Amino acid sequence: MTTHKPRLAIVGAGMLGLAHALAAAERGFQVDVYERDSQALGASVRNFGLGLHLGHARGEMLELARASLQRWRQLLPELGVWYKEAGSLMLACNRYEADILECFQQALGSEYGTQLMSQHQLADAGWQRESAVSALSSPHEIGFASARLIPRLSAWLQQTKDVRIHYQCAVLGIDDQVLHTAQGLVKADHILLCSGHEFRHLMPHLYADSGIRLCSLQMQELGIAPRRIAPTLLTGLSCLHYPAFRQTPQLALLAERYHTHLQQQHPAIPEHGIHLIVQQLDDPSRIIVGDTHHYADDAAIFQSAEADVILRELCSELLQTPVSAIRHWQGVYASAAQPYQVLKPQPCLTTVNMTAGIGMSVALALAAQVVESL
Template sequence: MTSGHRTAVIGAGIVGLAHAWAASLRGDSVTVYERDTQASGASVRNFGLGLVLGQPAGELVELAQQSRAMWLDFFADTGCWHKAEGSLVVARSATELRVIEAFQEARGAQYGTRLLGRDEVAAQQVSGFGALFSPSEIAMDARQVIAVLTRWLTERHGVTFEFGVQVNAIDLPRLDTSRGQRAADEVVLCSGHDVQSLYPQHFAALGIRRCALQMQRLANPGVRLGPTMMTGLSTLHYGAFTGCAALAEPLAALRHEVAQQQPALLEHGIHLIVQQVGDDGDLIIGDSHAIGETVAPFNDESVDTLILDLAQRLLQRPLQVRERWQGIYASGRRALEVLYPAPHVQAVVITSGIGMSIAFALARRQLAQ
């Protein structure tokens, strides 16, 4: 039974779906408005990775740990495909090995990680000097899971979805949409990198830009990968590593090594993630990072080649590309932004590409306030 309180969620990506779930658990009558006929933004263009390792200590790692538990509840209820087999940060050089060793000494107990030797790494079908294993990561197929979550919210939680409906103006209780007026008592705006359509003046001061990623889907290489695979390059990217004072010296040495050997990796913000998804065993690999007010829609073939080469070296086998695409997400000075542009209206934007990792717990927190 609903409370009669009408909550409108704008955006059917993972952040919007997370808030729709949280609102439904309050007993609200929930409607999600999505301007496209299906979710087509950051949430379906990413790896489908629930990442705990990598989140900086404090609020974000706590949100990721809480969201992980909620993902597991969802998977248990739906039977949707996933793997809760953790992640490996594989050291490709002695310099990368020193970084992960320093992390393990400084923060291993906090993140529940452990070091693997060369032989243990080889047993995981990859090549490296050693690796940092985290048991916390969950792999999912982003395209599949968003569709299943949408259907589950409809069938299990009574959430209504209006796809192909653009919300053009909000003056509660009235919503002006591309298909006429609607009504709500509360609005949660979860429109991702679109910060121009509604309340642009409130977003303007935040300096939110767009980050474009080059992604690839590869045919099953004939091996089963358990954990999600990363390399030491990821330690230059994620706050759990860059925000750890004990890693300052080894990270500086790694950055220097990469700058000397493959400066294009730093120029394009490339760090490697390899994730095997679904029953067919395809690999999702990426990614690069190009940030701007507007990002070009054209992929740079040299960047795709660099990423593919990193993956082939890690797996020690040739790989066949099935698809290429551009991911995109909001990028900002902080990991997330929450605005209150009008009474009973909040806007939630994750500005660091970690929506799959933290959105569920973030939504519960926001709607409990």
């Protein structure tokens, strides 16, 4: 006797689409994924490859990140791709940043498992940069090469989980339980829309008053004299970006003070929404560096040459080494006050949007939660 597996059709083969494919296949669905391009080309292959723990606010988002990172630790060895478990180091480059890190450590350090490192401890660990006043060391971050990871995850899902992924098969419309695809009509028991920042195209009415905008980011790959940089590096600028650093009134006050200082002394940094992340993958002569944040209803047309130069200068100063530009690219993600949005406009249709730059860090656990509720 043949048993009927419920059929799940997923639109989009980025991180969110693949995470849901994995969760659904493991819960007994027959999964088909429809991807417009011949490979995923969106945010999921344009990011830092940072599985982040430190930046999330306590509560739901930190829990999702913890569960996802735990899942990545099981999955990455199975996928056989390069990854590193070297944590992160957030360097304070001035007194404003140092005050925020110190305040964070006192209030929340034990909960996040971070350690505050003094200038001496940094020097002992090989960070002899005089202006690095202190640093917050976090052991939990994972690094991976997203542009290689996503295609590998796709192949592995097809080989081991019986997931069918249909590339070059744009979904043109959704009608109850039927997808209108570039290759014909497809019927499913349930449809999941994971179309990344193109969320508006298929279901515009759902998002008319959603407050979701697009964030365009500038990223670069830089050359350096070969050297191993194990942890993902951030600076105190990230404290202005991640909600973890606004969790107490004192932290919010210090962040505000720093923001005002930057606006007065280095206005181009807040103007471009710059915060510096340096990620080294497996090539010791290259680093991935970013990013900027430009918010609007649509993706930015132009990339700022000034912002690229500022990022390179900040990076060169941080690493105390010359850097050379190799290539640069733009990434886009959806952005809103809440970090994600799950809607169920019809009993057989669910839409999932990451609306903050953390999809690689939380998607695996979020997808498990969504699939459980189908």
